[in-house]
Amino acid sequence: MSREYETVIGLEVHVELATKTKIFCGCSTQFGGAPNTHTCPVCTGMPGALPVLNRQAVEYAVAVGLAANCTINRRCQFDRKNYFYPDNPQNYQISQLYQPLCVNGGIEIETGRGRKWIGIHEIHMEEDAGKLIHDEKEGCSLVDYNRSGVPLIEIVSEPDMRDAEEVIAYLEKLRLMIQYLGASDCKLQEGSMRVDVNLSVREAETEVLGTRTEMKNLNSFKAIARAIQGERQRQISLLEEGKPVIQETRRWDDSKECSYPMRSKEDAKDYRYFPEPDLPPISISPQWLAQIRACQPEMRTEKLARYQKEYGIPEYDARIITESKRMADIFEAAADICNKPKKVSNWLMGEAMRLLKETGQDPQELSFAPENLAKLIDLIDAGVINGTVGKKVFEAIFREDADPVRYIEEKGLAAVNDEDALKAAAEQVIRENPQSVEDFHRGKKKAVGFLVGQTMKAMGGKANPQTVNRLLNEMLSGISEKSAGSGRGERS
Amino acid sequence: MGLMDLTAAELGKKIRAGEVSAVEAAEEALARAEVKEGQIHAYISLNPDYALKRAKQVQKQIADGTLSGPLAGVPVAVKDNICTRGIPTTCASRMLEGFVPPYSARAVENLEKAGAVIIGKTNMDEFAMGSTTETSAFGVTRNPWNLEHVPGGSSGGSCAAVAAREVSFALASDTGGSIRQPSAFCGVTGLKPTYGTVSRYGLVAYGSSLDQIGPVAKDVTDCAAVLEAIASWDPADSTSVKRDSYDFTGALKDDAKGLRIGIPRDYFGAGLNPEVKEAVLRVAWVLEEKGAAAEEFDLSLVQYAIPAYYVIACAEASSNLARFDGVKYGYRAAEYAGLHSMYKKTRSEGFGPEVKRRIMLGSFVLSSGYYDAYYRKALQARTLIRQAFDSAFARFDVILAPAAPSAAPRLGESLDDPVRMYLGDIYTISANLAGLPAITVPCGMDSAGLPIGAQLIGDCFEEKKILRAAYAFEQAAEYAGRSPAAGKPAGEKTAAAPEAGKGGAQG
Structure with missing residues (x-):
């Protein structure tokens, strides 16, 4: 007879912070760029080079900590995590173990079953590693240190989630919150947000946690949901067969919808953490904290209420628009220019959403200037073009940020009023x-x-x-x- | 008397006065090296082309008035763990053989700004790990006072180069006594500044929380002048400290009035060579005659300094030296199969035995399950040692101590018994653990004709107090500026003993 199982999930979410320069040197954090062009002696681990902490990175991390209801430690320090790998130029990563920046927080999520509090154990800062490129033809591996030293925060949740729906709700909430803070763009595909899933199963109604595994290589919310389902099934099957679950790190292959062990506890690394002697402890003074708090931007809940009140758009509209910080920014700017908030909202919820879906893009990727949408609305209202032509023009705005006036002229789209x-x-x-x-x-x-x-x-x-x-x-x-x-x- | 017999201050004066050119000074240093290096081997690399080119530039700047400092045109030797742009920096290790850094250490930049001319890079214990300069991958350095003896370490090359009159002064680094002990063994004056005073940027790290760059010179005046040139608050070194004042030469007054000198009984007990003890204690008498008050006291906790030091230094070293892996620069094993084999072979072949020993010790004390028993305990001991010094400095301005248990040992005597070698650091490591400034001044010769040095330790940021005490002693004694009769035992100087009130060797 098959027993009932409960899934217990905790997440480790790495987020690249949106600073212009790296966490311990002045190199650019820009994505892309020819290999090893955004590097210096510090982020390539040259002898004698020393790290200098980027204050902006600390401020972003604190901002996320505050938004995630964490206690911000007055004094925190960096530690060295020692392990050998070529993408890690010093063969240690500067991270935080003993005194992380933020602790004991949490956020509320909403699923079909209602509201739930997901605890956040800690948020700590660390540096990203470089990238290995395997050259099959030459039979060698090359390292690109452009990403080495890009600031990261790791958000460690409590094991409070029970299924994929809760996980996705938590991640979406987290992502939206961080985007609103401007602390990161949180793109899973580009790796500016990376999610590791710690999962165990236990028989329903039991207290003791089962042995957990850690799942890596999850590049989309859909992959995360599939991985959770797959890993739950794998662990249950093991237990049903009377076999133990091995504590290990596994790699999810989303195309095959299964996972493979990466390393197990037996060859688990001893990271030999110790306090980073090159960086004095950071003290977060009450003044600094107050300053960061004062600069905290408007979050979604506040925006949602304000849009209904100030712009008079329906709650339904406000919800959809505020689901992306980028869309909300466009809405506000365009509405302020043309003074027709409901029309702006209609374009965004209708045509913009349709085109996003068609092109498989995220609302965060909207790239047109709000002025152009405002102009379009004014042009239609003035009867220069009709609504049908308007859709055509909007598509040009959406795709290439076209200036509607020039576009209409160039394409001869102006309405014939003769x-x-x-x-x-x-x-x-x-x-x-x-x-x-x-x-x-x-x-x-x-x-x-x-x-x-x-x-x-x-x-x-x-x-x-x-x-x-x-x-x-x-x-x-x-x-x-x-x-x-x-x-x-x-x-x- | 040759140009390299002069102190840096004296030579700098002559250059500014136009009596000697910077080029002549550099040529003289190179010529001296040519004569002496066969015996001494103080340098790992000499850079005549670079030195002469720099000397010409500097001479031009002196001529057009853009350079006028005390070190303008003065030749300097730099320890080979301090990065020099375009000049190989090896840390005396096969691991970094041929490594040419694309940047200079901040201290080197500061020195070059002051117009000093780098002649070459000096020998040292591999990665500064050792007390004799015998762990260098490129051969030993010999003590200019007696070629059968070691110059001390790890900055043996810098100290020997200055002692042998191959150069005017040198830069060195001190993690547990690496400036002060070889200075004592070579009869020169060496200063370890307060932690954070000289930027560590570009110093290849051994124990990051202990390392400091400092001067090795012919006398106290030069030490103060060089410290003034190299000290700076450096935003590139987060542990660097912005000091209220960078005036150190202002402390050079021949007067010890009111100075309270503490003599820790713990430092003068068993294990200290009686000749060394007598010579060091005589420093207190000399200073008392100049108005100081000396008093014995118990420093306590001294027995914990060595274990705490070796745990912390090795732990930091094990991590600091992880970057030498054959991936990015430096040595890589010729043959290997796969990544781990490349790491293993590269590091096995690239590092010498003493470095490996310390990496293993450090990895062990940091490993899971041992961290609390060793590393955390060592940090606690460090805090207590710091507190012991705090209470000592509430009573005293300067603490007088030996720099080493004896004069320089014979070559080959030390490496067989590393624990004994480690115990030899007993008098110097506490200053590193507590971040304190300390200076070694020559204070006598032992019966074998080898120099003895006395150490003066000050409270944090109180370099001026130890400089003043050292200067006052130097003026009364005759050891500063004395040069060894190179190549053979130091003949008639053997029996020399300090006599209070006698004029210094320099005019």
């Missing part, structure tokens, strides 16, 4: 569609819709549909007055 030209087109349509004209005169007023459509088409979509509608109605009525079939419109 009534003569419109009348000529309408006449042509009337002539070519006697059936519809007849239907109209028989009282099927809807038939005019078809004629409007045909006229719009003839005008290449550039006509104002209201004007066409009015003209057609006038013309058809005129025809009926004069007697049907005369077929000729009046020309002056």
Whole structure:
């Protein structure tokens, strides 16, 4: 008989901080760049080089700690984590073990089952490692130290999560919070957010935790959800067969939907941590802390309330827009320029979301200037273009941040408001569609819709549909007055 | 008397006065090296081209008035664990053979700004681990006073070069006595500044929390002048300290009035050679005659200094030396199969036995399950030692101590018994553990004709007090500036003993 199992999950989340320079030297943190171009003696571990702490990194880490309801330690220090690997130029990583920066926090998540508090054990600072590139052709490995020394925080949760839904809710909340703080862009694909899943199972109603494994190489929320499911099943199967779960680090292969052991406890490394003698302990003075607190930006909950109050948009709109800091920023800026918040919100929730889905992008990747959206809205309102053309223009804004004024001009998309030209087109349509004209005169007023459509088409979509509608109605009525079939419109 | 017999201050004066050019001074240093190196081997590398080019530049700057400091044009030797841009920096290890740093240590930059001309890089114990300069991968350095004896270590090359009149002064580093002990053995004056006074940027780290760069010179005046040149607050070294004053030469007054000198009984008990004891204690008498008050006291905790020091230094070293792995620079084993084999072979072949011993010791004391028993305990002992010095400095301005239990041992005597060698550091390591400044001044000769040095230890940031005491003693004694009759035992100087009130050797 199969027993009931509970999954117990804790996460270690690494986040690259958005500082311009590295944590212990002045090198750029920019992603990309030719190998070993963002390096110096410090981040390549040259003899005699010494680390100097980047204050901005500490401030970002404290900001995240505050937002995650942590206690910020007044005094913290760095420790050396010793292990040999070529991506680690000093063969030790400067991290924090004994006195991390932030402790004892947590955030509230919301799932289908309601609200839940997920504890955060600690948030500590450390430096990122370089990248190994294996050259199969030459049969050698090369190291790129551009990423070496990029500041990271590691957010260690308590084992408070019970399934993938809670994990994803926690991660989404965390990511949104950090994005709002501007502390990181949290991109899983680019590795600026990395998630390790610690998972164990135990029989329901038992207190003692089972043996856990650590899962690495999880590059998307979907992969995380699949890995959790897969690992839960793997552990349950072992237990059902009476086999022990081995404490080990495993690597998830998302394409095969299974995991492989990376290293087990037996060859677990002894990191020989000790206090980093090159960096004096950091003391976070009450003044510094107050300063960071005062600079804390508006978080989502506050924005959600303010958008409804200040901009008068519905809660539903506000929720969707504030789900991404980038989208919220665009909304606010565009609404402030054109003073039509609901219209801005409609474009973002409608067309922007549709295009994001189509291109498989994240709202954080929206890259157009809010001015251009504001301009577009004004242009439509002024009747320079109609809504249909507007969608076309928006797509250009979305894709290439096009200036709508110039784009409309270049593509000749401006609405034709010359009534003569419109009348000529309408006449042509009337002539070519006697059936519809007849239907109209028989009282099927809807038939005019078809004629409007045909006229719009003839005008290449550039006509104002209201004007066409009015003209057609006038013309058809005129025809009926004069007697049907005369077929000729009046020309002056 | 040759140019290299002059002190740095004297030579600098002549250069500024136009009596001698910086180029002539550099040429003289190189010529002296040519004569002496066959016997002494103080240098790992000499850089005549670089030195002469620099000397010409400096001479030009002196001529056009842009350089006017006391060290302008004066030749200097730099210990080979201090990075010099474009000049090989090996730490006396095969591991860094041929390594040319693309940057200079801050202390070197400061020195070059002051116009000093680097002649070459001096020999040392491999990665500064040793007390005799015998662990160098590039051969031993011999004591200029007696070629059968070691110069001390780890800065044996710097001290021997100054003692043998191959150069005007030298830079060295001190982690547990590496400036002070070889200075004593070579009869020169060496100063370890307060931790944080001289930037460690560019000093290849041994024990990061203990290392300091300092001067080795012919007298106290030079030590003060060089310290003034090299000390700076450096944002690139987070442990560097912004001091209220960088004036050190202001302390050079021939007067010890009011100085309270503490003589720790713990440092003058069993294990100390009687000749050394007598010569060092005589320093107190000399200073008392100049107005100081000396008093014996119990420092306590001295027996914990050596274990605490070796635990901390080796722990830090095991991590600091991890970067030498064959991946990025330096030595890499010629043959290996895979990454781990490359690491193992590179490090097995690249490091000498003493370095390996300390890396293993350090890795052991940091390993899981032993950290609390060793490393944490050592940190606690360090705190207590610091406190013991705090209370001592509440009563005294200067603590007088030997620099080593005896004069320089014979070559080959020390390495067989590393524990005995470690115990020889007893008088010097506490200053490193507590971050204190300390200076060694020559204070006598033993019956075999080898120099004896006395150590004066001050409270943190109180270099001026120890400089003043050392200067006052130097003026009364005749040991500073004395040079060995190189190549053979120091003949008639053997029996020389300090006599209070006698004029110094320098005019």
